[in-house]
Amino acid sequence: MTKLVSDRQIVVPGEALAEGDYRVGENVYRHGKTILSTMVGIARVEEDRVSVIALHGFYMPAVGDVVIGIVEDVGVTHWLVDINAPYPGVLRASEAFGRGFDPTRHELLDELKIGDVLIAKVLSFDRTHDPVLTLGEGGLGKIRDGVVVSLTPSKVPRLIGRKGSMLGIIQQKTGCQLTVGQNGMVLARSQDKRMENLVIKIIKLIEREAHTSGLTNRVAKLLDAEIERMKGD
Amino acid sequence: MGKTRLIDENGLRSDGRRADELRPIKIEVGTLENANGSAYIEQGKCKILAAVYGPHEAHPRHLTQPDRAILRCRYHMAPFSVPERKSPAPSRREIELSKVIRESLEPVVMTELFPRTMIDIFIEVLQADGGTRCVGLTAASLALADAGIPLRGLVCACAAGKVDGQIVLDLNDLEDKEGEADCPIAFIPQLNVFSLLQMDGLMLAEEYEKAVNLALEGCRRIYEMQIEAIKKKYREAKAEDNNQ
Numbered sequence: 087m088t089k090l091v092s093d094r095q096i097v098v099p100g101e102a103l104a105e106g107d108y109r110v111g112e113n114v115y116r117h118g119k120t121i122l123s124t125m126v127g128i129a130r131v132e133e134d135r136v137s138v139i140a141l142h143g144f145y146m147p148a149v150g151d152v153v154i155g156i157v158e159d160v161g162v163t164h165w166l167v168d169i170n171a172p173y174p175g176v177l178r179a180s181e182a183f184g185r186g187f188d189p190t191r192h193e194l195l196d197e198l199k200i201g202d203v204l205i206a207k208v209l210s211f212d213r214t215h216d217p218v219l220t221l222g223e224g225g226l227g228k229i230r231d232g233v234v235v236s237l238t239p240s241k242v243p244r245l246i247g248r249k250g251s252m253l254g255i256i257q258q259k260t261g262c263q264l265t266v267g268q269n270g271m272v273l274a275r276s277q278d279k280r281m282e283n284l285v286i287k288i289i290k291l292i293e294r295e296a297h298t299s300g301l302t303n304r305v306a307k308l309l310d311a312e313i314e315r316m317k318g319d
Numbered sequence: 320m321g322k323t324r325l326i327d328e329n330g331l332r333s334d335g336r337r338a339d340e341l342r343p344i345k346i347e348v349g350t351l352e353n354a355n356g357s358a359y360i361e362q363g364k365c366k367i368l369a370a371v372y373g374p375h376e377a378h379p380r381h382l383t384q385p386d387r388a389i390l391r392c393r394y395h396m397a398p399f400s401v402p403e404r405k406s407p408a409p410s411r412r413e414i415e416l417s418k419v420i421r422e423s424l425e426p427v428v429m430t431e432l433f434p435r436t437m438i439d440i441f442i443e444v445l446q447a448d449g450g451t452r453c454v455g456l457t458a459a460s461l462a463l464a465d466a467g468i469p470l471r472g473l474v475c476a477c478a479a480g481k482v483d484g485q486i487v488l489d490l491n492d493l494e495d496k497e498g499e500a501d502c503p504i505a506f507i508p509q510l511n512v513f514s515l516l517q518m519d520g521l522m523l524a525e526e527y528e529k530a531v532n533l534a535l536e537g538c539r540r541i542y543e544m545q546i547e548a549i550k551k552k553y554r555e556a557k558a559e560d561n562n563q
Contacts, residue, residue, distance in 0.1 A: 096550050096553055096554075098464060098473065098545075098546050098549045098550065099427075099464050099469075099470035099471070099472055099473055100427075100470065100471060100472025100473050100507075100508070100509035101546075102509075113469065115429075115471065117471070117509065117510070122471070122472070122509055124429060124469035124470055124471065125464075125467060125469060125470075126464050126465070126467070126549055126553075140467055141467075141553060142356075142465065142466070142467040143467035144355070144374065144466075144467055144468075146432075146433065172373070172374040172375055172376065172388075172433050172436040173376065173435070173436070174376065213386075213434050213435075214385070214434075238467070240467065297553060
């Protein structure tokens with residue numbers, strides 16, 4: 087068991103991280119005895135486990151994820167939703183019309199049109215089927231106000247922060263209500279448009295500097311400074 | 320008929336390099352805002368831009384593979400990349416190089432992780448000066464890494480050949496055209512495998528062996544520069560942030 091890189095070092099695909107009986111975590115693979123990275127990211131070499139936190143990636147759906155998507159096609163019995171993944175999200179008509187859905191009586195366009203934005207949950211997904219979405223839980227459904235910002239999906243954990251610390255600070259200081267989709271789409275809602283714009287700015291900052299340390303403190307400081315400036319206007 | 324002398328009495332080549340010297344290389348990762356991943360490389364007078372999109376739904380649908388992603392590669396030379404205007408339509412040579420480059424990248428991309436999808440790779444030669452397939456391949460592998468697509472490793476590529484009876488590294492256009500042989504290779508250092516091995520021209524068996532070894536040495540040097548280029552992108556973001 088030998089470590090070949092130091093913890094939190096930036097690594098590239100194919101870079102050897104460790105040798106020996108480590109457990110294989112995210113974004114790494116085993117080649118013989120060596121464990122190598124598959125992504126550009128930050129290495130995490132723990133006691134018995136090696137993983138890489140990707141700096142840039144795409145969203146791979148997982149069952150139970152809350153995602154924000156945009157309707158891209160309306161069929162006879164389902165909608166197709168762009169969820170920023172390699173696969174389209176399938177939203178069945180019964181999610182909006184209930185068990186009594188009848189394609190001869192109900193018109194899908196009455197509920198959701200192309201371009202509508204919604205919050206949904208991934209109900210099922212595997213290698214052979216496209217992700218099926220559901221709206222049947224609290225907080226899910228069509229979005230009617232607010233702004234949607236996107237960031238690279240691998241940085242969603244950074245936006246949320248340890249035990250939600252980062253997200254908590256942003257919500258508390260701006261008074262915006264944030265919904266974070268695991269696919270990197272974030273909904274910000276507030277009465278104050280200026281606060282929504284500030285949230286966009288902050289999210290872009292987090293995306294750019296996700297791999298740096300002390301980010302939560304810097305975000306807090308920037309928020310204070312910006313809010314102070316707004317009061318002055 | 321008098322042949323052009325490609326290596327002078329001091330052992331220097333037409334552009335002043337020694338036999339085992341690479342052309343000066345400049346690499347930039349993440350040049351393009353709109354692509355998922357991109358890279359720009361200058362190797363001597365070669366200037367090449369590579370961009371990657373995906374994985375996304377495969378179109379046309381019938382190309383879809385149920386167990387893996389498919390790669391689609393387009394190598395293209397801009398009409399202004401060569402001294403005489405080149406027709407922008409894909410030529411026989413470009414279609415062949417697209418295939419060869421795609422097959423060189425396939426062993427590193429973990430396509431089995433996202434079945435039924437497609438990854439698009441675009442290689443645009445802005446200025447050509449010999450060895451564009453290798454330079455393009457080096458850039459494409461960086462663009463894939465920049466797009467956040469899981470890779471087993473990076474692919475680095477370099478050519479060696481025979482010019483004026485000598486084995487030389489990284490041929491330029493003049494040496495490629497006037498020389499005796501050109502042997503481009505692509506290498507995956509982590510897996511210790513070749514993913515491209517071609518040769519054009521005539522060499523003795525021992526010369527061939529020497530050329531492959533020299534090209535391999537060139538690949539290793541380029542590999543170091545590839546790593547440096549990726550890390551530089553993120554180090555710069557870090558430096559910016561310390562200045563604030």
